[in-house]
Amino acid sequence: MSETTPIEAMTFEQAMAELEQVVGQLERGDVALEASIDLYDRGAKLRAHCEAKLKDAEEKVAAITLDGDGNPAGTKPLDAG
Amino acid sequence: MDLFDDGPEDVGGNAPEFTVTELSGAVKRTIEGEFSFVRVRGEVGRVSRPRSGHIYLDLKDDKSVIAAIMWKGVASRQQTQPEEGMEVIATGKMTTFPGQSKYQLVLEEIRPAGAGALMAMLEKRKALLQSEGLFAPERKKKLPYLPDVIGVVTSPSGAVIRDILHRLRDRFPRKVLVWPVAVQGTKCAPEVARAIEGFNAMTPGGALPRPDLLIVARGGGSVEDLWGFNEELVARAAAASDIPLISAVGHETDTTLIDFVSDMRAPTPTAAAELAVPVRMELLAGLRDYNARITRAVGQRLDQRGQRLRDVSRALPRADTLLEGPRQRLDIQGDKLPLALRRLVDQQRLRLSESAGSLRPSVLGRAIAVERGRVSDRAMRLSPALARLVATRREALARRSDGLSLRPIRREISAQSDRLTGLSRRLDEAQNQRIAEIRQRLGALDRLRETLGYKETLRRGYAVVHGDGHVVTNKAAAEAASGLEIEFADGKMRIGGGPSPRKAAKKPKPEQGSLF
Numbered sequence: 088m089s090e091t092t093p094i095e096a097m098t099f100e101q102a103m104a105e106l107e108q109v110v111g112q113l114e115r116g117d118v119a120l121e122a123s124i125d126l127y128d129r130g131a132k133l134r135a136h137c138e139a140k141l142k143d144a145e146e147k148v149a150a151i152t153l154d155g156d157g158n159p160a161g162t163k164p165l166d167a168g
Numbered sequence: 169m170d171l172f173d174d175g176p177e178d179v180g181g182n183a184p185e186f187t188v189t190e191l192s193g194a195v196k197r198t199i200e201g202e203f204s205f206v207r208v209r210g211e212v213g214r215v216s217r218p219r220s221g222h223i224y225l226d227l228k229d230d231k232s233v234i235a236a237i238m239w240k241g242v243a244s245r246q247q248t249q250p251e252e253g254m255e256v257i258a259t260g261k262m263t264t265f266p267g268q269s270k271y272q273l274v275l276e277e278i279r280p281a282g283a284g285a286l287m288a289m290l291e292k293r294k295a296l297l298q299s300e301g302l303f304a305p306e307r308k309k310k311l312p313y314l315p316d317v318i319g320v321v322t323s324p325s326g327a328v329i330r331d332i333l334h335r336l337r338d339r340f341p342r343k344v345l346v347w348p349v350a351v352q353g354t355k356c357a358p359e360v361a362r363a364i365e366g367f368n369a370m371t372p373g374g375a376l377p378r379p380d381l382l383i384v385a386r387g388g389g390s391v392e393d394l395w396g397f398n399e400e401l402v403a404r405a406a407a408a409s410d411i412p413l414i415s416a417v418g419h420e421t422d423t424t425l426i427d428f429v430s431d432m433r434a435p436t437p438t439a440a441a442e443l444a445v446p447v448r449m450e451l452l453a454g455l456r457d458y459n460a461r462i463t464r465a466v467g468q469r470l471d472q473r474g475q476r477l478r479d480v481s482r483a484l485p486r487a488d489t490l491l492e493g494p495r496q497r498l499d500i501q502g503d504k505l506p507l508a509l510r511r512l513v514d515q516q517r518l519r520l521s522e523s524a525g526s527l528r529p530s531v532l533g534r535a536i537a538v539e540r541g542r543v544s545d546r547a548m549r550l551s552p553a554l555a556r557l558v559a560t561r562r563e564a565l566a567r568r569s570d571g572l573s574l575r576p577i578r579r580e581i582s583a584q585s586d587r588l589t590g591l592s593r594r595l596d597e598a599q600n601q602r603i604a605e606i607r608q609r610l611g612a613l614d615r616l617r618e619t620l621g622y623k624e625t626l627r628r629g630y631a632v633v634h635g636d637g638h639v640v641t642n643k644a645a646a647e648a649a650s651g652l653e654i655e656f657a658d659g660k661m662r663i664g665g666g667p668s669p670r671k672a673a674k675k676p677k678p679e680q681g682s683l684f
Contacts (some may be wrong), residue, residue: 100313103451113465116472123469129461137455140314144448146341148333150324150348152378154226157362159376163322165346 094132101138106133192266199271203262208234209281210275225272226256236260236273244354248286250278250318255285262298283391287533290398297400301483302407302429308410309412309431311443317343317443319379319411321363324348328387328437335441340448345379351386356396360384361405366412381444382411385437388419406430416440527567595607624658634660 094102112118118126129133148161186194213226213233221240226233232342236258238250250256262276280286296301318336322328322345336342347363350356370378387398396402397417397460407429408411415430416437421574427433434440622632633640633650646652654661 092282097316098312100452103455106455106458110461113462113469116465116469120469122475123466125463126464127466132457134455134462136461138452140456141448141452144341145343146333146337147459148344148346150346151366153348157359159347159366159370162376165329 094129094136097133097136099137102133102136102140106130106137109133178366189266191306192269194263196264196266196357199262201265205259205261206273207257207259208257210234212250212252215252220556223250223678227256233439234273235270236275242276242634246278247352248280249354251289255287257281260426269610279392281683286391286395286577288602290425293398293400293403294428297407297425302403307407311412311414311432314340314446315379315444317345317377317379317381318386319367319382320344320346321349322346322385322437323351323383326387328385331438332383332385332441334389335438338444339442340445340451341378342445345376352389352393352396355399357399359399360396361399363399364405364409364413372393381413382409382413383434383437383440383444384413384430384442385416386418388422394411394418394422394424397426399425401427403429414440416471423495439533441571482544528559623657626655630653631656 092101097105101168111125113123113126113130117122148165150165151159152161154160175602204285208227210227210229213228215223215225217223221243223238223243225236225238227236228234238246238527243249248254256278258275259277259282260273262271263274263605264271280289301307320329320332322332328351333344336344345367347366349363364382367382369377369378372378376591384397386394394417397415401411403425406415406426414432414434415424416434416439417424420435423433432443434443467602512531622630628634632655633646633655634655635651638645640649640652652663654663654681
């Protein structure tokens, strides 16, 4: 994951993959102390981003309504039980 | 003319006459009455579908062909649309088409002749699509890890959509757009294809959110029930979908054509929901785990480095220890400092008082008076001294000019003349002595010359050969000479006048010479 991708623009998967990298790097301990603090910050931001994505777990179900020609005209709530 | 009396109207005797229409009508009535309901098994031949919506087709076996027609309304009811090459059992009634003297079968129902016939048709389609590369693994798109919007193509009512929504809710609630379609019957295939295309046609940010994952789902059923998902139309729409597509049609054992072209095949609709989204709780747990690992890793690193710092600092000598020596030296020097300063001041004061003791205005005044006295004394003596100096010099000049006469010069000349005579005598003596010395050296050199000359060599037994006045040094010259002369130490001996002896070499030894 490139460092230049802003975290806010990352998909959950991208953020998760980079977080995994950050964890691995920190655990291997082969980074300088200053770098590890930056890495820690980045890890915290990635985690917050992932968490936000996970919290954004809104269920919204709608059925598409079709016009006479079979084109989507709008939606209506779907109660499938 | 008689020949013509037997008119053709007499042929056939009393048989009644029909018009063409009457006959055609009679045939029609007979056929429709006799074959008002028939079941016929055969292979579908040429099929044509004009815009009217009716379907015209041929039914054939190895010998015969019967034309058949299926009206639009009937055609739309059929679960299986007739296709060329399909083995079918058709039900209907025979009718005629008097306008063209034709008869045909009006179809009420047409269905494949058993599952085998359907499967054969499916295999044919599969082979076709496969040859186009639509099943290729590299065509399969990766499913998004966490789709935002999931489009579901299925029946809006029934267990399938309910199962999917339940499972999604358990794992990771998402936005779901359901595109309602018929999942069996003739409308199934076109509607499913239309739905897949419709979802793909949505633009991100449009009125409806464009799904980033599609699920095409249907519950279990007979082969005929699922047949819509075997239609080429559906398979091609699924293959053309830009949105990754999961197919979940029927039970695990049912495989339909769409399963081959979809990006992922789920055995059941529930399984499709599981493929669609990860489990949110697991992700949260994973995230918490990552967080713990980061904290632990950073903490460990800090601990390690802190420990290392402590270790290193223990090895570092204490600052006081480092400073003890210099501090002691500082103390010593600091103690000495006022003492030394005082001593220096005392010394300097001493010197000052010594110098200052003699330094009194009277001393200075006396010195000035003395110097002044000397200055005035000198000044007084200055002009008589100058006059005296001039007088002295003038006197000296007069003395010198008095002594200036020829006598000393003559004396000098005679002295020099005597010296010249002496010198000439000494020159002559020196010259004579030098000549005698040279003569003596000449005699010695001549003696040396005689010892080194060839005469001396002759005395040692060598001989010189002369010929025609030259010294002969080689055989060729000896042979060329008119006469030879051998010189010994004690004289010359002439030999012959003609050709010289062969061995007349230069410097022959005397014992060799005796041979000739």
